[in-house]
Amino acid sequence: MHQFEVQTIWSGFDLAGHQIAFTNSALWMCAAAVALWLFMLGGLKGAVVPGRWQVMVEGATRFIDNMLSANVGPEGKRYVPFVFSLFMFILFANLLGLLPLGVVGVHPFTFTSHFTITGVLAIMSFSIVLVVGFWKHGLHFFSLFVPHGTPVWLLWLIPVIELVSFMVRPFSLALRLFVAMTAGHVLLKVLAGFVINAGNAGALTGIAVGGPSFLLMIGISALELLVAGIQAYVFALLTSLYINDAVNLH
Amino acid sequence: MDAEAAKLVGAGIAAIGAGMAAIGVGNVFGSFLEGALRNPGAADGQQGRLFIGFAAAELLGLLAFVVAMILIFVA
Numbered sequence: 271m272h273q274f275e276v277q278t279i280w281s282g283f284d285l286a287g288h289q290i291a292f293t294n295s296a297l298w299m300c301a302a303a304v305a306l307w308l309f310m311l312g313g314l315k316g317a318v319v320p321g322r323w324q325v326m327v328e329g330a331t332r333f334i335d336n337m338l339s340a341n342v343g344p345e346g347k348r349y350v351p352f353v354f355s356l357f358m359f360i361l362f363a364n365l366l367g368l369l370p371l372g373v374v375g376v377h378p379f380t381f382t383s384h385f386t387i388t389g390v391l392a393i394m395s396f397s398i399v400l401v402v403g404f405w406k407h408g409l410h411f412f413s414l415f416v417p418h419g420t421p422v423w424l425l426w427l428i429p430v431i432e433l434v435s436f437m438v439r440p441f442s443l444a445l446r447l448f449v450a451m452t453a454g455h456v457l458l459k460v461l462a463g464f465v466i467n468a469g470n471a472g473a474l475t476g477i478a479v480g481g482p483s484f485l486l487m488i489g490i491s492a493l494e495l496l497v498a499g500i501q502a503y504v505f506a507l508l509t510s511l512y513i514n515d516a517v518n519l520h
Numbered sequence: 521m522d523a524e525a526a527k528l529v530g531a532g533i534a535a536i537g538a539g540m541a542a543i544g545v546g547n548v549f550g551s552f553l554e555g556a557l558r559n560p561g562a563a564d565g566q567q568g569r570l571f572i573g574f575a576a577a578e579l580l581g582l583l584a585f586v587v588a589m590i591l592i593f594v595a
Contacts, residue, residue: 449582503571511572
């Protein structure tokens with residue numbers, strides 16, 4: 271589908287046989303970063319009596335701060351910058367992709383609907399867990415695979431299950447975000463197709479099929495806004511849970 | 521059966537997984553509401569666990585979607 275196609279904007283240069291190009295995906299990543307930067311800039315005035323904008327920014331930081339202190343404990347403060355950037359970047363990416371800019375001829379590209387990008391984000395949070403875990407606990411980190419109170423006669427089975435569930439984490443993180451965004455956009459596309467095709471088929475079909483489809487699209491769009499927020503939240507929440515595993519073991 | 525037809529039938533059957541995930545997600549939120557209405561004071565503290573359960577249930581439905589997409593476009 272056209273909205274998921276990566277197009278080259280600037281053909282770039284050649285690095286060891288690979289083309290390093292500036293694509294629309296990279297463009298929208300930059301747009302998300304700039305939007306996030308502007309959002310933060312408006313709220314970093316540090317006024318004693320905060321204005322509306324500062325309340326928004328402080329609300330967002332407090333939200334992540336509370337999440338980490340609830341899930342990781344006092345040590346979680348050190349991971350607030352990482353989880354906050356992750357959360358806000360994904361949230362802005364999801365929301366930017368939903369903007370109805372198509373009516374003015376600009377086609378938004380939801381880069382979180384690509385597995386390469388969500389995969390890199392997931393690998394980042396997975397490697398932070400590995401680095402922190404081995405840094406803090408050394409080889410004792412492997413006790414993560416043997417939860418407290420494991421019966422001796424199950425010692426052959428539980429570590430295998432724990433290892434599999436540990437190794438699956440980056441895939442489940444990346445896959446969840448990527449599929450949720452892709453599925454939402456495909457759903458909107460299918461409903462939009464209903465409206466266009468029903469309209470082309472005649473006035474009666476247009477009203478009988480196109481009308482309800484259009485109403486459904488409005489509802490689904492609202493649902494997609496909710497999903498954009500929930501997926502960013504779930505990504506950050508699971509990252510903080512994994513960081514908790516690394517910091518406190520079990 | 522023709523291989524192409526079998527792929528499409530398989531993708532359709534994979535959609536059952538999406539419906540099952542709907543039951544799962546509904547169960548998560550329904551049970552949460554049931555508990556939250558009995559003890560509203562404790563509800564806010566459990567929001568994190570609510571979304572962990574939601575994420576786990578939802579992932580399996582999304583996997584069904586992935587299976588359908590792979591069957592149609594990749595396999």
